[in-house]
Ligand code: C2E
Ligand code: CA
């Protein structure tokens with residue numbers, strides 16, 4: 410009897426111990442990062458809320474730290490080295506907090522430093538110190554590894570009132586650093602939140618813009634500089650938002666590219682521009698029409714096929730269509746070169762947009778034949794007064810003559826610019842000096858007014 414009881418007691422004890430152990434394991438899983446063994450974001454939230462309850466949260470700062478291009482470190486050195494590097498970074502960050510648990514793991518390759526006694530005006534300085542300290546090389550095995558980091562910073566109570574707001578703000582700061590070029594820090598600014606809010610709103614509304622007929626095209630004449638006659642038009646997209654008014658493509662195209670909806674929008678643009686060109690043709694105006702095509706869309710395997718389908722469906726001869734792509738598209742994708750060849754074999758012309766703003770421009774044009782090169786507005790802005798821009802522009806024009814493609818100067822706003830271009834044998838141009846982008850009926854009016 411006694412024995413059985415003792416045995417039972419022992420068993421219970423054992424069970425309790427095991428339960429405790431597994432509870433601890435579960436706790437670890439829930440609140441600690443498996444690679445760095447650092448407490449995680451959940452733990453930070455609990456910690457902060459505890460401090461808030463006991464009035465100890467005042468004057469604390471959140472530093473959200475992301476390692477720039479960490480995935481390529483994993484690719485170069487392997488996962489094991491990557492994991493050790495993360496651990497070392499975590500250790501180095503301990504320098505910035507007085508608590509045992511002041512450094513947190515935030516997802517796979519991010520960290521959060523929670524500094525519990527820091528006045529707002531000192532946050533920038535500490536962000537700077539973090540960037541500098543982490544730029545010193547790490548020794549992992551026999552590798553010296555250099556990293557850079559991007560840091561977003563928020564502060565209680567200066568910027569945010571609860572932990573979720575603080576985390577969100579630090580993230581907004583972080584993304585701003587990434588967007589501007591990494592390797593830096595940024596304290597949260599309220600106007601950045603507005604920007605983020607507007608961006609997510611536009612992203613959402615853009616999904617419906619097409620079906621609700623909020624998009625339309627305007628057309629800007631391309632001009633023969635010597636005669637002032639229209640030689641072609643460029644279709645430019647406009648979005649008339651029901652509440653926010655006209656939104657410029659400079660703002661919404663990047664958003665559409667990020668979300669992938671640019672594909673649908675791009676095909677809508679293509680069809681609409683071809684339809685308009687056909688309408689003009691039926692009216693007796695033969696107007697070549699250029700359409701801007703995003704890199705994402707140009708890379709689409711079916712792009713060429715869909716362009717040809719659109720031309721056939723709308724019965725427009727291919728020679729009236731010009732496809733504008735930026736030089737980076739040509740440079741970065743072998744498949745793009747094939748598409749260019751295929752389009753040109755089908756009589757569709759290719760224009761390289763924003764020329765001069767990318768790198769290795771010349772070699773791109775040597776390998777891939779195109780029909781038109783558009784000199785970017787930033788060069789035209791500075792002619793003729795700036796010697797460097799002027800000589801670049803005249804070089805590009807000569808290059809066009811040698812290599813047999815047309816040059817179009819973009820963004821001509823003054824007579825001086827147009828005179829300089831003419832003197833340097835540039836035949837074609839586009840810009841407010843001649844016409845802003847306008848509605849289709851204004852294009853035919855322009856032709857009537859400028860024909861001889
Ligand atoms: P882009 O293709 O370089 O188009 C030229 C931009 O410069 C247009 O701005 C045009 O309105 C503007 N512009 C033309 N002449 C002048 C001038 O003399 N002075 C000044 N200050 N500006 C001038 P927009 O229409 O706002 O378009 C901006 C960019 O958005 C375009 O640059 C193009 O990259 C993109 N975009 C426009 N429509 C489409 C589209 O349908 N699809 C795609 N993927 N991108 C588009
Ligand atoms: Ca363009």
Ligand code: CA
Pocket residue numbers: 762763783785786819
């Ligand atoms: Ca351009």
